[in-house]
Amino acid sequence: MREVKETAAWRQNGFLALLALLLALLWxxxxxxxxxxxxxxxxxxxxISALLASGLLAAGLFTVQPNEAVxxxxxxxxxxxVREEGFHFANPLAQRKRVTLRVHNFTxxxxxVNDAHGNPIEIAAVVVWRVVDTAKALFQVENYQSFVAIQSEAAIRALASRHPYDAExxxxxxxxxxxxxxxxxxxxxRLKVAGVEVLEARLTHLAYAPEIAQAMLRRQQALAVVAARRLIVEAAVGMVKEALLGLEAQGIALDEERRAAMVNNLMVALVAEAQAHPVMNVGTLYT
Incomplete structure (x- = not known):
C-alpha cells in the first residue's frame, strides 16, 4: 500500500477570486x-464563456475554520x-474533504481481561488525541475515528495482559x-499509521472482576495483616534487645533462665493482640 503524506495544496486569496467572480457576473x-x-x-x-467562468470561480471558493483542514x-x-483559516480559492474541480484538527477524547x-497472573480484571482508559496528518487520516484508514477507538481498546487489553493487577x-x-x-x-x-497524535492516555477504571473481587479482597486483607504482624514482631525484637542492653549497662546481670523468661514475657506483652496481664514473681520458696 502506497503511503500518503500531507502536502500543502495550491490556493489563492478568496477575496481576489470573489472580485474576479463579480467581474465575470458583469461580463x-x-x-x-x-x-x-x-x-x-x-x-x-x-x-457561454462568462457562464463557465462564473461557475468555476464560484465552485472554487471555500472557508477554513480555526483548527480545521480541507x-x-x-x-x-x-x-x-489547506490548513490556513480564512477565505480561499482552490481548484474548483477538486473534491473537498474537511478534517477537524481539534483535540478529541476517547473513553x-x-x-x-486477564492480567499477567491470569486474574480476571475490569479496566478502562481515556485517550486524548488529535489529527496531525490529514492525508493519512483520510486515505490510510477507512474511518480514522473508528480506527482510534478499536486500536485504543486493543492497546488497553495488551497492556493489561503484560502486568499484574497488584504485586510487589x-x-x-x-x-x-x-x-x-x-x-x-x-x-x-498503533495510531501513527492514521496520522494521529496521542496527547495523553490514562487508566480511568481498574478493579478485579466481580466473580473474584471478594476472594481477592480477603487475600489483600490477609497480606496486610501479615505485613502488620511482621512489623510488630520486628519492632518488638528491637525493643527487647534494647531492654537487655539497658540492663547490662546498669550492671544488672541475668542468668540464661531469667533472660529467657524476660524475653518471653516481653515478647508476649508486645506482640499479643489482647491486653497483657502482668504476673508478679515474689520469689522462690526454699525448704
Missing amino acids: LGWAGYRLVGEKELFYLWHL ALVFLGRYVGS SDKLK GRSLRGNPEEIAEELKAEVQE
Whole structure:
C-alpha cells in the first residue's frame, strides 16, 4: 500500500477570486443583454464563456475554520491540504474533504481481561488525541475515528495482559504514572499509521472482576495483616534487645533462665493482640 503524506495544496486569496467572480457576473450580464438585443453568435460565445467562468470561480471558493483542514482530491488523486483559516480559492474541480484538527477524547468501555497472573480484571482508559496528518487520516484508514477507538481498546487489553493487577514489583495498581506512559506509547505506535497524535492516555477504571473481587479482597486483607504482624514482631525484637542492653549497662546481670523468661514475657506483652496481664514473681520458696 502506497503511503500518503500531507502536502500543502495550491490556493489563492478568496477575496481576489470573489472580485474576479463579480467581474465575470458583469461580463455575463453584458453578454446576455447584447445577445437579446442583437441576437448575434458572437455574443452567445461571450455568454457561454462568462457562464463557465462564473461557475468555476464560484465552485472554487471555500472557508477554513480555526483548527480545521480541507483536503483536496482531483480526479482520484490527493493534491494537498489547506490548513490556513480564512477565505480561499482552490481548484474548483477538486473534491473537498474537511478534517477537524481539534483535540478529541476517547473513553473506552469497561473491558474484562486477564492480567499477567491470569486474574480476571475490569479496566478502562481515556485517550486524548488529535489529527496531525490529514492525508493519512483520510486515505490510510477507512474511518480514522473508528480506527482510534478499536486500536485504543486493543492497546488497553495488551497492556493489561503484560502486568499484574497488584504485586510487589511493577503493577497496574501500584505504578499508575509508569503505566500511563506505557499505555500512551502503545496507543501512539498503533495510531501513527492514521496520522494521529496521542496527547495523553490514562487508566480511568481498574478493579478485579466481580466473580473474584471478594476472594481477592480477603487475600489483600490477609497480606496486610501479615505485613502488620511482621512489623510488630520486628519492632518488638528491637525493643527487647534494647531492654537487655539497658540492663547490662546498669550492671544488672541475668542468668540464661531469667533472660529467657524476660524475653518471653516481653515478647508476649508486645506482640499479643489482647491486653497483657502482668504476673508478679515474689520469689522462690526454699525448704
